[in-house]
Amino acid sequence: MHVNPSIVLARLQRVVRERLRPRLYEPLADVSVSAWRVDGDGEPVPPGHALGLDVLADRENPGYVPFAVGDTWGPAWGTTWLRIEGRVPGSVLPVELVLDLGWFDHSVGGHCEGLVYRPDGMPVKALHPRNGWVRLTGPGAAPDVLAVDGSFTLYVEAAANPLLLGLPPFVETTLGEKPRPDEPEPYRLVAAQLCAFSPDVFALLRDLEATGDLLPHLDPGEPRYWRVLDAVEAALDATNVPDARAALADVLARPAHATAHRVTAVGHAHIDSAWLWPLRETRRKVARTLTNVLALMDTDPTMVYAMSSAQQFAWVQADHPELFERVRARVAEGRIVPVGGMWVESDAVMPAGESLVRQISYGQRYFAETFGHESEVVWLPDSFGYSGAWPQLARRAGYRWFLTQKLSWNDTTVFPHHTFAWEGIDGTRILTHFPPSDTYAAEVTAAELKHAVTNFRDKTRSDHSLLLFGYGDGGGGPNREMLARAHRFRDLEGAPRVELRAPEKFFADAEAELGDRAPVWAGELYLELHRGTLTSQIAMKQGNRRAEAMLRTVEYLATAAAVRDGAAYPYDELDEAWRTVLLHQFHDILPGSSISWVHREARDTYARLDARLRSLVPGSGAPGRLVGWTVVRAEPAVAPGADGVLDNGILRAVIGPDGHVTTLTELRTGRELVVEGGQLGVLQLFRDEPVRWDAWDLDRHVLRSRVELTGPVTVAATGDAIVVTRQHGDSTFTTTYTMRPDAPRLDVTVDVDWQEREHLLKLSLPVAVHTMRSRYETQYGSIERPTHENTLADEAQYEVCSHRWVHVAEPGLGVGVVNDSTYGCDVRRVPGGTDIRPTLLRAPRFPDPDTDRGRHTFRFAVLVGDETDTRAAADDLNAPQLAALADVEPLMTLDVESGAAVIDWIKLADDRSGDVIARVHETRGGRAITRPNLGFDATVTETDLLERPLPPDSDLPVALRAGRLVLGPYQIATLRLTPSPSKEC
Template sequence: MHNHFSRTLERLDRVRRERILPQVHRRLGGVEIEAWAVGDDGEPVSPRHALGLTPEPQRGRPDYRPFALGDAWGPAWSTTWFRIRGKVEPRTPGPIDLLLDLGWFDHSVGGHCEGLVFTPDGTIVKGLHPRQTAIRLRELRESEGAAGTGLLDSDGRFELYVEAAANPLLLGLPPFVVTEHGEKGAQEPFEQFRLRRAETAEFSPEVYALLSDLDVLGGLAAELTEDEPRHWRLLRGIEHALDVYDEADAEASAHRARAVLAPLLAAPAHSSAHRITAVGHAHMDSAWLWPLRETVRKLARTVSNALALLDAHPDLVYTMSAAQHFAWLEEHYPELFARVRDHVERGRLVPVGGMWVEPDGVIPTGESLVRQLTYGKRYFLDRFGIEAREVWLPDSFGYSGALPQLARRAGARWFLTQKISWNDTTTFPHHSFWWEGIDGTRIFTHFPPAETYAAEVTARELRHAVTTFKDKAIASHSLLPYGYGDGGGGPTREMAERLRRFADLEGAPRVKSRTPAEFFEDAEAELREVESVAPPLAPVHRGELYLELHRGTLTSQVAMKRHNRACESLLRAAEYLSAAATVLRGAPYPKDRLDEIWRGVLLHQFHDILPGTSISWVHREARDTYRATEARLRELIDEAAKALGTATDEKTHGRTAKQTAGLLPPFVSAGTADTEREPDPVRIADGEAGATVLDDGLLRVVIDADGHITSLVDLRGGREVVPPGGRAGVLQLFRDEPVRWDAWDVDRHTLWHFQVIDDVTSRTVVRDGPDAGVEVVRRFGASTVTLTMWLRAGTGRFETECEADWQERERLLKVALPVHVMARTARYETQYGYVERPLLVNTGAQDAMFEAAMHRYIQVADGDYGLAILNDTMYGADARADRDSTVVRLSLLRGSRFPDPDADVGRHHFRWALLPGADVPAAVEAASLFNAPDIAALPPREPLVAIEPLTGHAIVDWVKLADDGSGDLIVRVYETQGGRARALLRPCAGLAADAVVWETDLLERELPTEQPVEDTAEDHLSTALPRTSAGARRPADGAALELGPFQVATLRIAP
């Protein structure tokens, strides 16, 4: 048979574009336009000021002047307010729209100029972007048989205001072009936007419906193969409809053409068709290619559009994550927030995720992830009475193996991401599975198989979801988050129309709008049913979810990492000391101040701020905020220390007392704290060929004339740590030119070749009290690095301080630390435990982990001898076996050029150290000390609370007061080695003798006294305190604790 339909889809594309789309709107007339370019620094003014409702004298009076179509507006990052007035004939029969084009590109929704429409009284109407260009002035009220006035007065007049943001296009076509426009006031030329369209038009529902029918059926025909009869029937029907349609009589012929297509749209999906739950969504980056202040406005644009869409389509559901985003709406747009709350109450808008922001899933400390969950979930509970049961992180750059436990202990049951589909080496084998954390806790996890968090509900996406879905044998459900994302925008009318047509359509999966919870309940039930019949068929993934991409985020913008870790350490001290001051001295607990600080730290852990992948503006502001936060935390620490009755700020040989002294946070088990005794001075001697020998009786170190470590002997066991003929502390410089995603990626080829930086500009022997070392200055390119290598007397630690004036572009700087330890694996610290990574590569997945995340230490061991490498800033590292040794390399600095062309340029300070003879408990304790802030000496006193070890190794990680203001003490403990630990709780004598303790979830709610019969958030979770039917509360002093591998427990003590 001859193929008469070989060009049907080409014909369809042109007819839709040239003959149908132009007939959706019939032009009625022009409008009167005036504009006011916000002066001063161009920063936004409040809408009420721009509308003349509540003047802000410091910003100047709005001055609207005539503005013509085609005129330019801008410059980059500025705001222009447009006042648009017009009149339409009230007897116009159909719906009437105002059509605007602010100068958009036909791509990058949310990535360049946008607008927000207001009425003169300040009511938000909707947001504007390249896919939201029409403002409905009046609807046709068909039920009444008459047109409603809408935004028109009785004479057909209207007045609207548009707040237009001249956000520059930074990720255009092609992407990753170096630009200075990530900072306001850039000297680089900026082509201003031009107002290209502003007119009223009558909307044709029938022509638009035909456009939607053809969109769905044409898209489906393109995805079906020629072996499927449905493919040919669709092509024949489309040809017939195109023959019937006549643009000269668009309305009537569109009706006839739709009648031709109706049987094709009525054909139901197969009974075994895959089922998709579609949820409206706008993955909104809290900052990225725009500053934080712009995200606030993006939220108003996106949410106003979403609410309008929900009102127009009663079957749709919209989801929104990040409590911070709701809080911004509450603060800056209270009327819009009230509408949000109303839709939440009606179940149409669903808060998801239960976190303060969508954070980086790898870098924050365990306590930070706890607070992301507790601050987020409490906000949803306080404002909406809703507790999110899923963790929603679609776009973070890998996920810690501690997350399953933390999510479950915070009351969550499910986890969602799609980012692992971005892997560059292997394909993850499942979409619905149990994710088992490092402690053994499991959480039902789903990766949407459409492999996007910003779907448009196209036939291609739906087909991809079906064909990609890895678990067809055991599951029939998947989730589809749809709506423009990253820069906002959300779902559109076009997506809603596709969703309605794809609900039950032959050749496509069944698509239904439901809440995420409805999807997760059904999908988890399917997996549990399979597990009950054939357990091996229920897939389980154990350990971290490593993203085989974006490895550079562990190092980019290193100041973000340094400040974040400093804030975390200061918060630990501030909360501990403040709790102690309250419990022991009756001082007021500064909860409000701590809450404000925590919310700021959590915000900056967003997955494009902390990883260092935002524009210069974002990171400049973040650095300023971090510095102010650290100062505020030191004020809190000083106030608490004063309340506790501190000694004077005395220093011993230049070293301030660290956090193991007296009342400071008890990182180590009871009775093992460092007393900061006076150590014997390090002995300095000359070695061969200009080398320097340092010896404190614990370690003997040889530093050669070039400033490299050629020998490090652990004198306690006579063990040489540096491999024979090797050198440790060698700086290696790599060409760092990713294929894509500059700030995000360190590619495999980057690590193949390097230049050794061994220039010696100067070399000096130095002493500081009992400590001694060698300072080496190295210069390369335009950069200078000063390395001061210290033998810290009496600590068993050899430390390097690095001061870098970094000016290199597209380079990666590492320090190589080869050690004479023949290990099979390396233990990289992660939240509440470690990840054990193989040093010899056997699989593609292992090969893909050529750069991986660590926190404060990496530990390696052979037999019964171990060694730890500590750091105070870094997160990226690689480790490999080298014959009878192990080479660990820490990533220090990068020099990416997009999105910030000057990323990391400037001065940096960080430290690392070798700790010979260290097992994991020793590494944890030393790493805690190494990262502890310097605090004035406190009078000797027992810790506020400690644990007495019996077996294994468990530590107190965090101490604070309860969030409910009760005065109860919250103690977070965890097991460090991946084994089992038994210990006794030992509160200090300052707590009441009759103090009682019980275990809680992360939100500090008491756990049930018996294991639940039905599956809940607590099901399958081990507890530190045994649950008994007689009651879980027991005397605090001497309370027995039992912790499983890497188990986290939250204990609540009522003093």
């Protein structure tokens, strides 16, 4: 008999679509529906109020009115509560309440969702486009829903989240904020019905997926292909479901090859803590997802679910304590696995080193106190690149492994490994895995499994990879279809072996399998995509940077007051402040890729936080700032001379009539620092029209559209500055040049009233330094990157992250550029030198069409000196100015015997013992020997980043040796200073 594979597959698709899926449910009875649109602003109310269990003083009692299938509901971002009443008829099959809230055929977690409650307020199950049912009878039935006579009442909290990732994608939209009251309601109730569910039809559908979907990935030259094809056709010929399943039984029973790739499959839902929805909606998304996970676990004892982000667990604990206790029980069983050990899945490039430490310490502390669990794997599947400081941070916090998959999105080069040893800037290594399925939201399909096998790049060393399955981004998690597919692929010829288990088991096996043969990748994991996130929503970057600087100042001053004066340390206030900062470092908030609602709230939050932290500064005195660990008072600037000249006896700058620096001379040597024929301080405007991801991407073609702002300009000398003002379209740009006495630096402040659309702004600073590589500050050190474009990988780094400074050098001369609030930057060779160009602003259309409209201030300094001088200038420029600051003697200094090292942070210990914690690190990538010099009597011990004694079997280098610190390149040392009894606070 001749068999045509393409016809069989086409027939299979139609049979599934038109004959089997419609038979999955048999309608049994209608239900009665009534609805209450949450009054007022439509913001969520506690479930108890909607269910009539609690009365809110500022809300009217819910008024449910009749509601029918076909009626619309909303408005966008509003909440509608549905009350569903009915009686379950007799049925030999399981009975389910089937609901369709008006879903589109895509974007699970990206539009309307619902959470079903019992009348007593207990969450039962969530609803989304791939999970629109509630089991009422039979195995896995929701408990305590039906009365003795089969009647029931359920409530659905329906969230009218607008669809922002529709077709075409990334169109300009105003739905990032609540629409006007007269906007049409976006959703329509499509179905609400009691149906009999057919487990046999469901099983046949999964059998056909495991065989029919596998066929295109089998080799037609092998017998297996034809036997599966024959079995599928026989199943399609069958006249009933049992015969169809029997036709497939033999091919489904054939075991995988002995050398088949192994896949550890872990249930997961990567839930963005904010993105195309506000923070308040994420709280509900987490609860919905966990409700579904728990329902699945009640029916499938093999399911394991990994969940990151202590913040998301804490939200559920606060909002749904009864649900949280069920979660806690599953964690105790090892079936819900808290992973990552961080407060949120943060951006992994822009936060300061101490912020990353706190992400870990606050997260791991929550996991330990709440679950008695500490994660061993850093879990950051979707952050936009990874600093080279991560391996040391992870290992010094007790992690063994690191997971991400984001580099599979690279737009230029292909990352060469999936399981490898990642070596950080200090030389520390950590075993790292990229799931080769190239997704953190798999559905356990044959295509995904085949891709994982063929894509896996370390086959010579390993035969094992990880698969994260479940709807993500907007949540939803695994569903019963995914689990059923995973079971069929457990041991199936022609497919990899799939095993449901915890991610730590995969990593332990991979570690044992590789031994010391893991390939090594050294340095940062630079993502060749989403480069615009270093600049979009600049207020997020400024708010984060200034909050970090304020926390550093406040924690130190509070520590000094506690140690010296016995003052109460504001533990609770600082914990609250840190948790706020950590939440806003989430990888779609700090990078600026969320809707306008998120960023509007964040701007307000940062303003309140700054005011609160300033109120915690102890003591009083004259205005000043804390630079290093010394209070510095303001100095008068050098008065400008005639013809636009600033001269402090060390540097001489001439500002021309067009408002740019035409010459910057180091007076000691006569060395000119401006590239011949160039000018410092030119503002460059670029047409910024991304191909795909507006807020995320800065594409190559953008940098080819430069327009220099050289039009009409006003140059005026004030008492201590030269002020340059120019207009371009509706935007205004003011550049202010100043010099301090006795400092080899020129300060440049740029004030912008930004009214552009789809444009990007850079500040050009071309210096006469010839170098092949430039150096950028990163967490606890610096990183060197090329200034040329010799290779594809070099060229792909056309926009990179700089923290507070960039430094370029040639023999005899070093020049640094420091900033107070920017991250995006490019440094490229130009004739005669190197052009350092910080990126100031963007104006993308999606997801916030008004990104960064308004006023912004940026401060820069160009200085002569080495990296240590540049770092000191960055400390100075970023130190917060305080209205009243008392003098304070340093609690600790370093007597450096050789090399370069600094104290990065001083605080009181997390355990509230009164011990002081000091974080020290080497700064130049060399070796340093230094001795801690304490300003109070204390004993000194070294700890890990979580302030615990160093494990005796650690392979990480110990710094504290006989009272001295011996530091390797970029090595971090955390010191616990225990005050002597007579000096206890």
